[in-house]
Amino acid sequence: MTTITIIGSGNMATAIGTRAAKHGHTVELMSRNTEKAQALADQIGSRATVGTFGAKPAGDIVLLAVLYAGAVDVVEHYGEALAGKILVDITNPFNADASGVVTTPGNSVAQQIAVAAPEGAHVVKAFNTIFGGVIAEDKPVDVFFAGDSAEAKARVAAFLESLDMRALDAGALEMAHALEWAGILLVGLANNGAGFDIALGAAVL
């Protein structure tokens, strides 16, 4: 059981925070909107706390549960406060009709965050191929992740497994772009008959 920090107070922050608390983790919430963060902390219960937006997070694992367009700004705003942290990018940089992504190969949001992050921080892409509603259901699901630091990836994988998720390593951080496209695929499947109660995964045969 660890302390994890979630920056954000929207649907994904709610879903991941609730599931993490349910599995015994201490959750710290940080948001520009402190009232919203406090309301979410109250909703999550389990000793969830609210930190000051921009201050040093309590958790070693920091989930950036903000919209993709604001993720780099948030990391720059925190600056050195994120030194040594594991930054988990969960964003989906979809275009307007979710037919594609607004990023390009080599320039995924996760890679942009890695450039903006302070020294000693490590970025891991995860959680973007699973709907918030499915996370909230607390059922076993697969979660893909990618990153350049083996140690950071091992920490994130352990966290995922503790949430009753199967953590599947997709490779180096450059694979974050493939995961961004996997987010598009997930929405495409959901919109074309599979519905939104699905999660991408890898059947191991």
Add this chain to the structure above:
Amino acid sequence: MTTITIIGSGNMATAIGTRAAKHGHTVELMSRNTEKAQALADQIGSRATVGTFGAKPAGDIVLLAVLYAGAVDVVEHYGEALAGKILVDITNPFNADASGVVTTPGNSVAQQIAVAAPEGAHVVKAFNTIFGGVIAEDKPVDVFFAGDSAEAKARVAAFLESLDMRALDAGALEMAHALEWAGILLVGLANNGAGFDIALGAAVL
């Protein structure tokens, strides 16, 4: 049970042809290398036949089981012989180290094939998120597909289901690019711990 035509005589042609024959379909093989096609037909058995490369295929569903770089050339070579056919693009346009694809959004191989194909032909992307070895094992697996013709997609979905595969519609043909990246994701997972006996899928919860 239908007749399907496979253009190609490599690993994917072997895997899909063998599985199709096992499930009662009549398989026609076409290859520039007629000897190789004949050897594969003999191996598949089940009344598999060899057609003339470039001639009108016997099947309504024509699988382009060739390397991505040659797919458009093959379609142009066939020309009007493919009129009215359902062309199934199974290619993976990987770059040299499988860290990305050589195509760009809106210009997936499937979309390039659609431009090159004669009038009345319909392109469906499928089979590129599953390893040949897994297809050959004949176990139930998920197969994603995408295309612009509802009728062609329904025909391909029925074919997939007849092979004991669950056919999952990802949307319009523009989604083929997301599927190309899903191919990269599949290989990334395989190379980073999951092994090659896997298939991408969507858990329906």
